[in-house]
Amino acid sequence: MMANILISPGKYVQGAGELKKLGNYAEGYGKKALALITKSGYGRVGSQIQESFDKTGCSVVFDYFNGECCRTEIDRLTAKMEAEQCDMVIGIGGGKILDTAKAVAYYRKTPVLVCPTIASTDAPCSALSVIYTDSGVFEEYLFLPANPNMVLMDTEVIAKSPARLTVSGMGDALATYFEARAIQRKAAATCAGGQVTLAAMALAKLCFDTLMEEGVKAKIALEAGACTKSVEKVIEANTLLSGIGFESGGLAGAHAIHNGFTVLEECHSMYHGEKVAFGTITQLVLEDVPAEELQEIIDFCIELGLPVTLKQLGVKEVTNDKIMAVAKAACAENDTLHNMPFEVTPESVCAAILAADAYGRYFLGE
Structure with missing residues (x-):
């Protein structure tokens, strides 16, 4: 007989302006975060995220996402985390960024926080990354041993998308x-x-x-x-x-x-x-x-x-x-x-x- 099983993220936070508190939330998970974001995403919310870390005991390193949740990108970021000695990953953006952040955290065995800037899929809460080839063709599901430590939905940001x-x-x-x-x-x-x-x-x-x-x-x-x-x-x-x-x-x-x-x-x-x-x-x-x-x-x-x-x-x-x-x-x-x-x-x-x-x-x- 198969057991009945339910899994869910460790914490779910939804509200207007919550992204401005990201640094305070992150502090509970580690000392140095790798924040994965697109260039345009950084233009929109980068400064407020940076500010949210300034008064905390946690620092943040930003990296621009290459556009595809693929092995090449995951390997690149895994190496970057090692080089920068980051002890957590934060994904800020759409589904592919979040999936990439989750996969990187899994390979580096660190906590992961996901901050969707859109509400376009149900990916943020899941213990799953959808891996594509470099050219964007579905390759496989990467099932992860745990769901994200935290999911943060800033409704103000999402409503503007x-x-x-x-x-x-x-x-x-x-x-x-x-x-x-x-x-x-x-x-x-x-x-x-x-x-x-x-x-x-x-x-x-x-x-x-x-x-x-x-x-x-x-x-x-x-x-x-x-x-x-x-x-x-x-x-x-x-x-x-x-x-x-x-x-x-x-x-x-x-x-x-x-x-x-x-x-x-x-x-x-x-x-x-x-x-x-x-x-x-x-x-x-x-x-x-x-x-x-x-x-x-x-x-x-x-x-x-x-x-x-x-x-x-x-x-x-x-x-x-x-x-x-x-x-x-x-x-x-x-x-x-x-x-x-x-x-x-x-x-x-x-x-x-x-x-x-x-x-x-x-x-x-x-």
């Missing part, structure tokens, strides 16, 4: 409950290495309910540049609820189908959560859910501006060969499509993708 990023995060979070539900039905192992706990299931469901209740309100507020209560709730749903939910609830169809789409060059401009949203609709088609449930999810995606057709995903010309290539990649032996509670084949996935696209066009009135 383009609304499309937070909407993309809702697309990623949308999959959480449906994937956890599939895993529970199959009694499969989650990313946490055991079966789904009641707690993880409750958080996954709360994540879904929050999106349905607050998602559209939050999108409209964000487009007006307003950080409202609904924006705060969605940031938590995208990050904490979806983070614990996907990891301790498990991944199934939606994320595997996302990985399948990475083989199409033309979809590379789409965000992770946008592809996951379409993957979620495809998973629901595979499961043959009731028409009302399918319509509710497609309508929600349309209202948020998440892609519901292959054309919206960037596929200019839909051919059977292309979609079959996506389906085959999604069915890869080591991917999570096999966590669905029934047998899945490249043929059935290909059919589900084409049907999902057709439903999307239907509800758009095309």
Whole structure:
């Protein structure tokens, strides 16, 4: 019998202006931090982070991220940490920076603090780094022995990011409950290495309910540049609820189908959560859910501006060969499509993708 397991970050902090206190938080974990950030990110928040360290017993060394969470970058930063004698890593930015910081901390056996500047994926809370090749093709999941020591969400910074990023995060979070539900039905192992706990299931469901209740309100507020209560709730749903939910609830169809789409060059401009949203609709088609449930999810995606057709995903010309290539990649032996509670084949996935696209066009009135 597999145990029921739940894993989560050591500490989760969410609020306006929290990045200005990063130095105080970091002091609890070590003496010298390597802070990984992009050049533009440094331009926006670098000085306030530096200031937050000035009055503490902890110093910080900044390094600019090379743009890809790949072995080359991880090795470069591991060497830098050794040279600078840093005893913790801080990742400040988007998913790839956070994943890189987590991987570097793992190889150096140090604490890691993650500070997302966007709420576009559920990656921040997880004990997982997605490793790509130098050219950006999915290579492998690096499962880490522990979740980040701390996740810090500065809602002021996040609310200033383009609304499309937070909407993309809702697309990623949308999959959480449906994937956890599939895993529970199959009694499969989650990313946490055991079966789904009641707690993880409750958080996954709360994540879904929050999106349905607050998602559209939050999108409209964000487009007006307003950080409202609904924006705060969605940031938590995208990050904490979806983070614990996907990891301790498990991944199934939606994320595997996302990985399948990475083989199409033309979809590379789409965000992770946008592809996951379409993957979620495809998973629901595979499961043959009731028409009302399918319509509710497609309508929600349309209202948020998440892609519901292959054309919206960037596929200019839909051919059977292309979609079959996506389906085959999604069915890869080591991917999570096999966590669905029934047998899945490249043929059935290909059919589900084409049907999902057709439903999307239907509800758009095309």
